[in-house]
Amino acid sequence: xxxxxxxxxxxxxxxxxxxxxxxxxxxxxxxxxxxxxxxxxxxxxxxxxxxxxxxxxxxxxxxxxxxxxxxxxxxxxxxxxxxxxxxxxxxxxxxxxxxxxxxxxxxxxxxxxx
Amino acid sequence: xxxxxxxxxxxxxxxxxxxxxxxxxxxxxxxxxxxxxxxxxxxxxxxxxxxxxxxxxxxxxxxxxxxxxxxxxxxxxxxxxxxxxxxxxxxxxxxxxxxxxxxxxxxxxxxxx
Numbered sequence: 629x630x631x632x633x634x635x636x637x638x639x640x641x642x643x644x645x646x647x648x649x650x651x652x653x654x655x656x657x658x659x660x661x662x663x664x665x666x667x668x669x670x671x672x673x674x675x676x677x678x679x680x681x682x683x684x685x686x687x688x689x690x691x692x693x694x695x696x697x698x699x700x701x702x703x704x705x706x707x708x709x710x711x712x713x714x715x716x717x718x719x720x721x722x723x724x725x726x727x728x729x730x731x732x733x734x735x736x737x738x739x740x741x742x
Numbered sequence: 743x744x745x746x747x748x749x750x751x752x753x754x755x756x757x758x759x760x761x762x763x764x765x766x767x768x769x770x771x772x773x774x775x776x777x778x779x780x781x782x783x784x785x786x787x788x789x790x791x792x793x794x795x796x797x798x799x800x801x802x803x804x805x806x807x808x809x810x811x812x813x814x815x816x817x818x819x820x821x822x823x824x825x826x827x828x829x830x831x832x833x834x835x836x837x838x839x840x841x842x843x844x845x846x847x848x849x850x851x852x853x854x855x
Contacts, residue, residue: 632785661841670746670831670848671786676841684842718785722841729840730776733785 630655632721632734640740646707649737653700653721659683660702661731662694665716674717677702706739714741745769746834748846756854761819763849765832768813772834776843777806777817780829789830790817793837822853 633652641647653660661684662674673686677696696702700721706713716738720731747766755761763777773794778786792799792806792815799806805818819826829850833843 634785659841661843663845668847670748670845671833671843673842673844678841684839686842720785730788730791731840731843732788733778735783735785738783 651719657721
């Protein structure tokens with residue numbers, strides 16, 4: 629089975645711009661979660677989507693939004709970029725409804741805001 | 743308030759010896775715990791998990807121990823190999839909420855040949 633894929637892998641933007649990141653989960657997985665990792669920090673939860681519905685949301689401002697499509701692919705959007713948004717954005721997918729399914733991560737998108 | 747803490751930012755061990763990575767949590771609602779390994783420029787790779795109904799889980803060289811009363815878990819790697827050198831993250835979630843995991847800040851393990 630192919631793993632979680634994320635595009636693009638690297639992105640450079642300037643302050644005030646907006647950006648859209650894409651995530652394709654493992655085939656058959658219906659849950660997609662997004663995390664932000666900044667230098668020296670652990671992963672901070674952004675949100676989770678399941679069957680096109682947002683299930684959980686972390687403590688991030690409204691500039692961070694997401695959506696999920698019927699094929700389970702997900703996109704994350706950040707509007708009005710700030711320097712502090714520079715980070716590695718990771719998406720993770722998991723399978724069924726069972727709460728203890730393991731999350732599998734993609735390679736991440738490295739976003740640099742200048 | 744950091745709910746999952748990995749108090750050792752780094753750990754260095756000799757090849758062949760045991761590596762012990764520690765993790766503490768504060769939220770008593772957590773009942774599912776995972777360890778991930780991460781290399782630079784890659785996403786975290788799942789290593790091993792444990793649910794709160796167990797106190798130990800083994801998978802090859804990796805064993806996770808859970809002490810619920812102390813809200814503490816540890817990952818043992820025996821024997822350690824140079825390829826184990828990476829950042830290790832501890833994560834926790836509620837049983838019905840595995841899509842929202844809370845991560846520690848990571849411990850960088852270096853295994854010296």
